[in-house]
Amino acid sequence: MNKIELKSLLADRTLGTPTGQVVRLLSERGALSAAQIARLSGLAKSTVSTTLSDLRRSGVVVETAEADPARTGGAGRPATMLSLNPDAGTCVGALIGLREIQVIVADVSHAIIASHTEVMDEDYSPAEAADVIRALVRRAYREHALSTAGLLGVGVAIAGPVNPRDGRIQRASVVPTWAGTDVREVFGPLFQRPIFIDNESNCAALAEMMWGAAQGHEDFVLFKIDLGVGGAIVHGGRVLTGVAGGSGEFGHMTIDPTGPLCRCGNRGCLELTASFKPFLRLAQNRFRRALTPEDVIDMARDGDVGCRRLIIDCAEAAGHGLGIIGTIINPPLVVVSGRMVRAGDLLLEPLRQSFERHTLVKNDDVPPESRTRFVPGRFVENDSVLGAVGLVLRHQAYAPV
Amino acid sequence: MNKIELKSLLADRTLGTPTGQVVRLLSERGALSAAQIARLSGLAKSTVSTTLSDLRRSGVVVETAEADPARTGGAGRPATMLSLNPDAGTCVGALIGLREIQVIVADVSHAIIASHTEVMDEDYSPAEAADVIRALVRRAYREHALSTAGLLGVGVAIAGPVNPRDGRIQRASVVPTWAGTDVREVFGPLFQRPIFIDNESNCAALAEMMWGAAQGHEDFVLFKIDLGVGGAIVHGGRVLTGVAGGSGEFGHMTIDPTGPLCRCGNRGCLELTASFKPFLRLAQNRFRRALTPEDVIDMARDGDVGCRRLIIDCAEAAGHGLGIIGTIINPPLVVVSGRMVRAGDLLLEPLRQSFERHTLVKNDDVPPESRTRFVPGRFVENDSVLGAVGLVLRHQAYAPV
DNA sequence: CAGCATTAGTTCTATGGTGAACTTATTTGG
DNA sequence: CCAAATAAGTTCACCATAGAACTAATGCTG
CATH class of the missing domain: 3.30.420.40 (ATPase, nucleotide binding domain)
Structure with a gap:
């Protein structure tokens, strides 16, 4: 038998084979049991078993003490958790x-x-x-x-x-x-x-799909409100790239064709109203000092009505853009990320309301499982x-x- | 051997098997040769061969006289074209x-x-x-x-x-x-x-993907300009449905949140300016008689500047919406359909220009293969x-x- | 017109993955 | 405390699929 090497196992062409799938699952999800791998991959238990014994023999996969969080107690033989060998690469x-x-x-x-x-x-x-x-x-x-x-x-x-x-x-x-x-x-x-x-x-x-707020979701939209506005569309577990790699540029949707010029060369982009750039400018005018987004969010939390209003205005503008995305894509899940989500419900609530007002399919008109859910992203900085x-x-x- | 029945072959669970794939390809594309099936499906020639001999024996697949349009002349053994038995269902x-x-x-x-x-x-x-x-x-x-x-x-x-x-x-x-x-x-x-x-x-x-202008394309956007404006997004050969079945409702993108009310209950929808409803209304005011979209298109063709302008205005509005779609999705192909495409380049040219003005990735900035192509749909009425x-x-x- | 290039289609065999039946390891309950 | 229940993991025979080597049928070239 050929020695199995992690390097080649992570190569593109082996991705379709059971061995490749098993390694990929382990690399994406961390520690898993053989039974879980079989369930997640759709492969037969037997296939997973033989694959894993090869991988264990060659040292690519090792047993870990880590318990399965999904299965505490209950009858049946306890699972032996496996993960990729941390020393392997x-x-x-x-x-x-x-x-x-x-x-x-x-x-x-x-x-x-x-x-x-x-x-x-x-x-x-x-x-x-x-x-x-x-x-x-x-x-x-x-x-x-x-x-x-x-x-x-x-x-x-x-x-x-x-x-x-x-x-x-x-x-x-x-x-x-x-x-x-x-x-x-x-x-x-x-x-x-x-x-x-x-x-x-x-x-x-x-990152949100593999480890964060969209874990287990194959279809969602990431909407990022930071210095700029951006995002991504995920369909069937694959991130849409677009022909020219230009998909998901939510910040540059033309909201107002006669609006002010944007750095991208177009006019009236969403980013000009829905990012926290304009937002910071206004806050700094008001307080006559340099401020970080976090400062404004803190002041809003402490009850400053001006800062609250700035966040609401941002949410209103972003909700318009997200509403359009909702009308076009109608995603099951929107992961809202970027430094702006640190405002929590101060942002998310008016954002949901603005979305609801601007999108075609209203939440009240459809059963709960057909609604677009909003969740904050898990990662902010990295x-x-x-x-x-x-x-x-x-x-x-x-x-x- | 069990008798092969077309009914069960078109069932969901058999779709993954070679037999299912072969039948599906034939049902989607009409007449094909064994070699083409192998190329299109990615299956081995041998697999296709054995599968087809079974299918032929059970009468599901028959030979047809129809020549392969892709391969006229040239050396090599000529292909025998096969199709599903028209009498089979x-x-x-x-x-x-x-x-x-x-x-x-x-x-x-x-x-x-x-x-x-x-x-x-x-x-x-x-x-x-x-x-x-x-x-x-x-x-x-x-x-x-x-x-x-x-x-x-x-x-x-x-x-x-x-x-x-x-x-x-x-x-x-x-x-x-x-x-x-x-x-x-x-x-x-x-x-x-x-x-x-x-x-x-x-x-x-x-329909456009299986038989029309998007044949062979796995990723495209359908944009339909008719009485209303609508469409669909296709990614990886699958039509995006959305959680609530609401995806692709391009006509109801909120273009102007303070605009006039739309039948959908929102304000300022794209449909209000980019469909040929407002367009017909204006033309009828001008000529003081009932008109069909075809009438207006004919008059525009004959050089009536008013009708031309109406088409251009419609294209301008539609291009704004499509520009947003381009910014969000950046599709390789846009199939423009609906009765409005009967105007041909009178519509498509200004539509392309408006799209170019409103979308983020400009055609001139990317290599030709990364551009969004516009083609008219093949089907209009049905x-x-x-x-x-x-x-x-x-x-x-x-x-x- | 013979031989070569080219493409289509077939046959055979090695093999990888599956499903069924099995063993192993634990909890639960009488 | 032992049997039943439950779930994890293993073994093995079978078969579908791919790959290589083949035959078949055509056009092209000298």
């Missing part, structure tokens, strides 16, 4: 943000080993990014006494549309200096490992980097080096 | 429209055997619809001396959202008298055959009924009786 996730670069190192059993962030000057170049990422990754591996030999792959989340065909950054990108860049060319020499690239929001959706790790684990997205 | 497709009921009878090899339309009073009841459909189907079978014993299933397209869970018509439906109706209860006793139900626009998308037949052939959509 590590993944790097990187976020190329507008003003920051984040890097995390995670093992294949999901644990985050290290996490580093570096603030960047606006309009930094791909070369600068490569330097920073190299340094951050090196530091992370050194600090935790890890060997980079175990590196399975690198996932890159990027703030802007990525061409799903070739992994290049689109000219229409919101990161103008990166336009046309082939990310694999920049990072390939750094790692000599498969590199996976996707849009920041798509990665965030992947959703995209986490999703970048998810890219490696799922081996989605674009061609390896 | 018939399908009924029905459209429950706002003011009309359409019924077609088709054989499994795609040929339309009969087609009938009956104009109805507005707000007709389900019972009246059942009577009309029963009469139309009976007439069709009698006129063509067919036995209803060969009826494989009935597909119903309906003008309004259908709950994907149970096949019931939503209360939010645009057909108010039908709210809450379980279509299978109404038509089940009529036919004693599996009944499949879906929204009119979703059926239209299926897309939905055709799609209803498609429902039966694909055995999609909601639970049989």
